[in-house]
Each structure stands twice: as C-alpha cells, then as structure tokens.
Amino acid sequence: MIIEILKCHGSGNDFLLIDEYNKQYNFSEENRKKLAIKLCDRNNGVGADGILFFCKSNECDAKMRIFNADGSEAEMCGNGLRCVGRYVSEMLSRNVVKIETMYEQYEVKYLSSFYENIKGVKVKINNISSDTRNIPINTSQKQFLFNKILDFSDKLAFSSISVSNPHLIAIVDNIDVNKLEEIGVKTNNSSILFPRGINVSFVKILNENSIYVKTYERGVGLTKSCGTGMMASSTVVCINEPCRFERTLNVYNDGGMIKCKITKEKESVFSAEFSGNATYMFKGKVEIDFQNFDDFSFTLQHNFDNENEEYDKFLKYTNMSIS
Template sequence: MKINFFKYQGAGNDFILIDHTKDGLNTVDNKLIANLCDRRFGIGADGLMYITSHNKFDFEMHYFNADGKLGSMCGNGGRCIVAFAKHLRIIDKETNFLAVDGPHFARISENGEWVDLQMINVDDVKLDNDAFVLNTGSPHYVAFKDNLKNFDVFAEGKKIRYNETYSKEGINVNFVEEQRDHLFVRTYERGVEDETYACGTGVTAVAMAVAKHKKQSGHVKTDIKVLGGDLKIEFDYNDEKFSNVFLCGPAKLVFEGEFNVR
C-alpha cells in the first residue's frame, strides 16, 4: 500500500505530514514512524504528524517524535500543520485546531508560508540553580551561555536531559545567548535525542525566561535566531502570568511523495 506524505519545515525544524482527514486515524505504527523519520534509511525528519478531522475544531494535530513515540506539543510542528491545512483547503486565513495540550488559534499569511501560532498561557516558572524550568506545551530547561556558537550543545544538553532530575520524564534543553537586537538559541530535543535546527516551544520558553530574568513586563516582543533561521515571540506578562503568547515564523512545503507500507 502506498501512502502520500508531505515534508514541511519551519526554521529548519522539519516534519513529515500525512492527511488522515478522510479515513481517520485508526492505528499507529510507532516503528514505522521512527523508520520514516530516520535520516539515512527513511524520509528524514524531526517528527511526524497526522492531521485528522474533529467535530468541534477545524482539525486535530497528532504529533510523534522522531523516535516514533507520541510527543507533547510541538510549536514549529503546529505552525507547519496550519500551513498544511491551508494547502489542503481545510482553512483559509485563520484557524482553531486541537493539539495534545489543548485548543490553539493561528493566523496564516496569504501565500501560506508564515504562521502566527497562539501558545498556551504559562504561570509556573521554576529555578534549577541558575537555569529556568517551565512548560510551554512541552517541558523546557533554559540556561544562559556565552560563546554559544562554539558550545557543545549535544553533549551538554544530553547530560541535563538524562540527569537524575529529568531522566525519567525527559526535558528539552535550551541554551541562550543575548545579542544586541535578538536572542540566539540552540536546543537539544528529547524524542529526537539530538540538537535540532529550531524548537518552537523551546524559543517560547527562552523568551519567557529572559523576560522573567530581566524583569520585563507589559507587551513583550522578542526576535529569535536559531540555526535554521528567524522566529518571533510575543506575549503579555504581568510578573505572574504569560498570556496572549504567539510563536511566529516560516512554515514551508519542501516536497511531497509516497512511501510503501507492507
């Protein structure tokens, strides 16, 4: 049996997308998903998503990490699936869809290549020594680093992800360096178990951690640079709660094709 797929990327965070709006999502083959995400023996991706129909929302997002396991919220994946929904003509300029962490609103540009995705509100930010720990749909650890360009994100991120505190549930590990007009961010992602070119929930967590660290308040706008390009974060912050949170950036179709399922 041949299955049609679409490959999307959002600031270098890449995903395999499959349309299940017509036949529904009846079974999940975790091994197959992991094989498809493999960069040498499969299509290659940071994750895979199914888009399915929903009777109360425009669609529902089902996200799987590159290891084949069901994942928590993926911000760049959410932006890419919005672009995919526009490509499928499920939506036009705006949408309300359901993800694992709840409902999400999004706006998409006319050409379908820029998406502003509303993220969940956050009111719980903890400290782990000098690092910040918070959940923006996925759990994140945020640490400040100098000379981040030459930092070993894979080795140091893996140490934190698998340390005694976080090894059981896992955590995404973000390192940030403040520049004159933007934040430079690199992320080690659980489920991928490697550094990725971008992480949407990660840069959202970083922008919040920096706002808290610098005691910013009101409407905060933050420009982010990641290995795969540029992203923007906006939110309202009143010293206790982050609300009206938007992750903004590119979401582009790379190619489409078919794979065989035996």
C-alpha cells in the same frame, strides 16, 4: 500500504505531514511509532525530525499529533503547528483556524507573507507556565528559575518552563553545542529531576530586540530549531529582564528566525504571540509493509522549488544578521 506524505519545515525543523483528515489510513498506535522511527531515519528513510499526523477533531478544525524521530509522542510542537496550520488554512480556504493538540487548542492565523515571498503562520499560545507542577520537575520550589544544577554545570543558571511540553533554559554568553548536547543527554536518560525528560535550550542575547536559541530536543537530539523552545527561551529572557515583556523579539536559530512577543498574564502564567515560516519542501508517496518495515520505498511526486529557493534567501539574510 501506500501513504502520501508532505515534507515541510518551520525554521528548518522538518517534518513529514500525513493527512488522516482526508485519507483513512487507520494506523494503530504501534504503527504510528514504527512509522516515525522508519520514515524519519535520515539514512534509511525519508528523513525528518518527526511526523505530523493531521486528523479530524470533534472540537476544532483539525487535530495535530506529533511523533518524534525516536517514536515517542510529543505534547506539542510549535514549528509543526505552523506547518499544520498552513495546511488546514489552505485546505479550508480560511485565514484563521483552530488546531487541537494533546492538551490544548490553538488559534492559528495564516500569513501569505511572513517575509518576502515566504508563507507563514501566526499563533497565540496562552498556556506558558513557570509553575513546576506543570513541567514536571522534582523540586519543592513553586518556580525553578535561575538555579544551578551541579550535576549539569557549576556555572550555568537554569530555568524550567512549560509550553505544554517541558523546557530547561540557560542564558549563556556563547553557545557551547557540545555542552548543550551533554546536558540534553543527561536530562533525558534516567534523570531523577525530570521524570519525563525535558527539552534543553541555550539562549544568547544578541541585542535589546534579538536573541539566538539552540535546542537539544527530547526524542530528537540537536535540532536546527524548536518552536516551543524558542518561546520558552523568550519567556526566560523576559523574566530576567521584565522590560522585554510586550516587545517583539527576533528569535534567531540555525534554521532561520521567528518573531515572538511574551506577555505576563499573572504570577507564573504567560502567553506568547509568535510568527514564522511554514514552508513546503516536497511531496511524495511511501509504500510500506507493516508486517516488514524494511520493505519500504519512496516515490517523489513534486518539489516545491520556488518555496525552497525563497527560504534559502531568507536564511542567508538571517545568517548575516547574527554573524
């Protein structure tokens, strides 16, 4: 089978977008999983953090399904949503579109210039929750906020937030990547506390308007960025310092920066407006035999050199801002 792919990224979180809206690939669920494992492999595949399957929807303009590099399906992906949002907006020639995900529907607004010469997307997220029933987490507490988990650390205070998918956040003075990875592995390997695993983020306060977030993503590992992780981290920062609610935060990460504003709607319920890049890297064709996944080839068709060059300039700017 020949499959057309578009390599794209949001804040360095990179994906292979497969258009099932206009193409009839008729993938089985097992083949979606195998495709993700094979194509996302950075040594023997094309290389990516996940695959975005872009499909038709009965209720919205389109539907997004996200499969991680390990073949697992994620409930939601903020960075991926931006990429799909741009693709749908350009395909339909509309500035505002609605995208269906596993559990929610999101309104996405196309931005011709998120930053100088960088195309992006603005998204409204209404279903951020600190209710432990939505994480899920095995605890009797209604909210799990700023608590120690001695199995992970005797110093860090953790908070759990749902953004359709589960997040565990710790505010730290300095980002210890080794410690983050250690906790990420523990929480996603037979953790009694988190039955479905969880994304883990460390967040560092830079100043009153800026934070830095590093995430260990469930099903992926350490990533340059995680869109929902940045929203969850912003939410915890605002809960910790309520004066930050309704304030646009610059959320920096290894892959760039997004802008995020958190609103408290009611007890344990929050919303976010976040905007960031949606950058195309290259497109090509994959030829693969579903009976033998080792029989695989990739043909590059087009590099989006100008977009990549402009984003490199933006990345230099963000790196200077946090150095």
